[in-house]
Amino acid sequence: MKQYIARRVGYSLLSLFLLSVTIFLFVRVTGDPVSLLVEPGASPEDIENIRRQLGLDQPLWEQYWHFMASLFAGDLGQSFYYRVPVLELYFQRLPHSLLLAAVAMTLSLLIGIPSGILAAVRVDGFWDSAGKIFSLLGLSLPQFWVGLVLILFFSVYLGWLPSSGSGGVLHLLMPAFTLGWYFAAAHMRLTRSSMLEVLGSEYIKLARLKGLPEALVIGKHALKNALIPVITLAGINLVVMINVAVVVETVFAWPGIGRLLYEGITFRDFPVVQGVVIIGGAMIVMVNLLVDILYALIDPRIRLES
């Protein structure tokens, strides 16, 4: 067990190391980092100063050392546009992203789990096909299009919902649905396959033989076990949602992390772009580690394997 956790932690640290090297190298090898890290319109002396300050005249490994040292000190640089540290901006926006992700996740589970169960109970029936089409559409439709069409209907024609910004519950509905639909597809597919697997197991046969009503077999006995992988995926996806909402947040002008990333691009505010990517990658590596460890705690087969 200890060995397993140690190895997982090791892999995650290695991943974080590779992540930092990837980001570090891409910035420095492709083109001139000064043009990215110095504010647009800086004078030649300023550029020279910053080149020396950032140590860009030093060998690569030494630059990397500085890069990591400031990362560990929690210094992701200063935003050109807002003139505050990137980390501060990030934490300012995080609550909005969390709220959006939580509501989007709730919607996606409310859609994904029941339709997944229906699809599994009646394989190849009407609900199975309807679910397949619904999830395929969710995966194929670009999120920004779904968002714009929703705005067109609910804001422009019907005038029911506000088209952008944050504030009340009404502001949340459209962005959360747009973001949630995409993930509902994944949750539906997993619920279906996991449910099918559980329904084939011995204890479900026993429950049926005992003459339990079908609703009880499925709703109580099967569902409990079938939901374990779905909840795990939902946990990971919650973190993923915070980091991939850039399109949705841009369409609806929702002031979260994704919008911050978009502002970073449009204002050529590179420290912000870099910071959001670093934190996002690190967050996802950590969640994967957490899930691996939790699984090992729950299921001895995993920790004894390999």
Add this chain to the structure above:
Amino acid sequence: MTVITPVTTDTIVSATPFWRLKGFPVIPVSILLFIAFVAVFADLLAPHDPQIGSLARRFKPPFWLEGGSLAYPLGTDHVGRDVLSRLIFGARVSMVVGITAVLVAGSIGTLLGIMSGYLGGWADQVVMRITDTWLALPALTFAIFLAAIVGPSELNIILILGLVYWTRYARVIRGEVLSLKQREFVRLAVVAGCSSRLIMWRHILPNVINSAIVLATLMLGVVIVTEASLSFLGVGVPPPKPAWGLMMADGKKGLMVGYWWLTVLPGICIMLMVLSANLLGDWLRVKLDPQLRQL
């Protein structure tokens, strides 16, 4: 005495052309072929120049609405460019970017996947650790990051998408190579003294190419949506090139006053293309490669 001719499987297979196979997705394939046709002959099909407009005729609605005319069948955008012509040329952008990016990602991923799976050892460790790490970065965020560094251009977008998506090939192909490695024909090739390079090229590659094709079809949809998203966010294909994502970003300006055709039409094009690619990919997956059915 009658001569009994053996029935070879060859004749049976060749008797059914592939488009008659069970469940062959006729409509999706037709749509993809149609988009490809439009992309190739865009110059001949488009009624107007897609990049030049005149402000005198901006925001004209499609012909069936009041104020529209058949000269601009699908209306005009905020600088008076013909929407139909831009959609037609946009098909070219999507096809070129989509297909080349998938080829770039597929070549890198398949090559590294085969080497990683067959050679094992440190090469495997390095490739797989990089794959794991890069997969942890959300694809769109990673692509935005790269685009912010190298700046937007069609070629850069292709390279960026290739760099972001090769990891998916590498992982799947490596898994297949690991099981192929244990098969008799590979072991016999080793015994016969074939070099590793020859085995990978002659014996492994032809056996994973099916999976690579299935993945490529499924990836086509993903890549096109990502390209459109990047263009929508302003770090994709640079204006005034007619990319569908870019058209929607421009169209957003007219959305609140009800100029719906500027956003809805390019969106429908993207949807048709992506949905078709996904349906074809799903069919191929089941047909070509039973191992990938769970994917």
